[in-house]
Amino acid sequence: MRYISTRGQAPALSFEEVVLTGMASDGGLYVPETIPTLSTADLEAMAGLSYAEIAFRVMKPFVGGEIDDDTFRQLVEDAYATFSHEAVVPLNQLASNHFLLELFHGPTLAFKDVALQLLGRILDHFLAKRGERAVIMGATSGDTGSAAIEGCRHCDNLDIFILHPHNRVSEVQRRQMTSVLADNVFNIAIEGDFDDAQAMVKASFADQAFLNGTRLVAVNSINWARIMAQVVYYVASAVALGAPHREVSFSVPSANFGNVFAGYVAYRMGLPVKQFVVATNANDILHRTLADNDFSKQALKATLAPSMDIVVSSNFERLLFEAYDRNGDAVRDLLERFQQEPAVLAEAPLATLREKFVSHSVDDDTILEVIREAHGRTKELLDPHTATGYRAAERMRADASTPMITLATAHPAKFADAVLQAGFEGVPLPAHMAGLLEREERYTVLPAELEAVQAFVAEQRR
Numbered sequence: 001m002r003y004i005s006t007r008g009q010a011p012a013l014s015f016e017e018v019v020l021t022g023m024a025s026d027g028g029l030y031v032p033e034t035i036p037t038l039s040t041a042d043l044e045a046m047a048g049l050s051y052a053e054i055a056f057r058v059m060k061p062f063v064g065g066e067i068d069d070d071t072f073r074q075l076v077e078d079a080y081a082t083f084s085h086e087a088v089v090p091l092n093q094l095a096s097n098h099f100l101l102e103l104f105h106g107p108t109l110a111f112k113d114v115a116l117q118l119l120g121r122i123l124d125h126f127l128a129k130r131g132e133r134a135v136i137m138g139a140t141s142g143d144t145g146s147a148a149i150e151g152c153r154h155c156d157n158l159d160i161f162i163l164h165p166h167n168r169v170s171e172v173q174r175r176q177m178t179s180v181l182a183d184n185v186f187n188i189a190i191e192g193d194f195d196d197a198q199a200m201v202k203a204s205f206a207d208q209a210f211l212n213g214t215r216l217v218a219v220n221s222i223n224w225a226r227i228m229a230q231v232v233y234y235v236a237s238a239v240a241l242g243a244p245h246r247e248v249s250f251s252v253p254s255a256n257f258g259n260v261f262a263g264y265v266a267y268r269m270g271l272p273v274k275q276f277v278v279a280t281n282a283n284d285i286l287h288r289t290l291a292d293n294d295f296s297k298q299a300l301k302a303t304l305a306p307s308m309d310i311v312v313s314s315n316f317e318r319l320l321f322e323a324y325d326r327n328g329d330a331v332r333d334l335l336e337r338f339q340q341e342p343a344v345l346a347e348a349p350l351a352t353l354r355e356k357f358v359s360h361s362v363d364d365d366t367i368l369e370v371i372r373e374a375h376g377r378t379k380e381l382l383d384p385h386t387a388t389g390y391r392a393a394e395r396m397r398a399d400a401s402t403p404m405i406t407l408a409t410a411h412p413a414k415f416a417d418a419v420l421q422a423g424f425e426g427v428p429l430p431a432h433m434a435g436l437l438e439r440e441e442r443y444t445v446l447p448a449e450l451e452a453v454q455a456f457v458a459e460q461r462r
């Protein structure tokens, strides 16, 4: 399997290269040269299989033989053995034909574990094979950092450095990162804000001389392996509800669009999907684009669903590439214009998108109302991100006869503030996280200066 850039000018790469690379050299994102297909018989044969076995079968064509089957199967099994639910991502029926797909049973209680538990293992495998070591750097305001650390803590060939803004992440989120005391995990608290941390990570990727030739790897959602791992739960949940013989719809709490784009890949592979409902919080660029063709940046708003607080939705570029019939020049023009000023999509691609995608934006007051209302009706406590998806599903579903699957992207205990504001008592942390607030922490406070951060990384890496 070869991978090509959405902007048409970077060299095509193998799966191994694409996982180790991150962003393409032309500023685009890598996508498979051809999207593999799952036949009706392939989907029928998945009924009743374990999540790990379905995962192996769905992802195998993307790996394209670059990891031998036995090894890949083992990596997949190990990744999903870290989940605390036997079904890995169980379906929970809330109402007539409305299901929650619980993606939060991994080590850090959010859906990012599904991809990052596997990505760490795939990276470690390729690095061992090459006899190389690599450094991961990332900036986080919460969710991604802890999932990346949990995904890499057992990886012999990786050192991971996660920057967070000092005193500006919640105590639970900080401790989820800083209480991991593994030798290859380095938490850096930056005396600045999230944008300072992000800027230093970006500058380090742009000029890697400070690492003297050691590879720097990105584990944010532009990494293709994260998308690939997320395709699996769309297939597994649809098969559980009757695919390939019954259509389903999905409602997805969205920000960088990596999650819902994975659903679109599953659809293109042959999964019968009627609708994708794109749910946003008040940071609604995706909703404005799909509903009003207003593809423009707006100031960041801090909301009750903080893991969806974004200005630009990086993975939307991958969907635009498909909507523009894989014309890299057109995508590059559009995105260069968008960086400078408000942009609009051409008519034909927008019409193509609207055949499968609808959208809905949910503000903070409504998030609280949905948490209360859903609990009243179902006794289920939704986290604030999932609440946006739940409301969007109810408002936008095309019909009541197609099963609707709302993706539950986080456990409510992780976002206790919103749950308290909605009028409920705190939610206890699950057993494996009990005692988090008493655990020993380790992190280094550094000034928001690029030289200081790079010197620390260069010196501490093993």
Ligand SMILES: *Cc1c(COP(=O)(O)O)cnc(C)c1O
Pocket (backbone or CB within 6 Å): 110, 111, 112, 143, 144, 221, 253, 254, 255, 256, 257, 258, 259, 260, 307, 308, 385, 409, 410
């Ligand atoms: C990251 C995240 C999202 C947004 O997912 P994207 O792939 O960026 O669209 C939604 N909910 C939670 C809890 C998250 O951590």
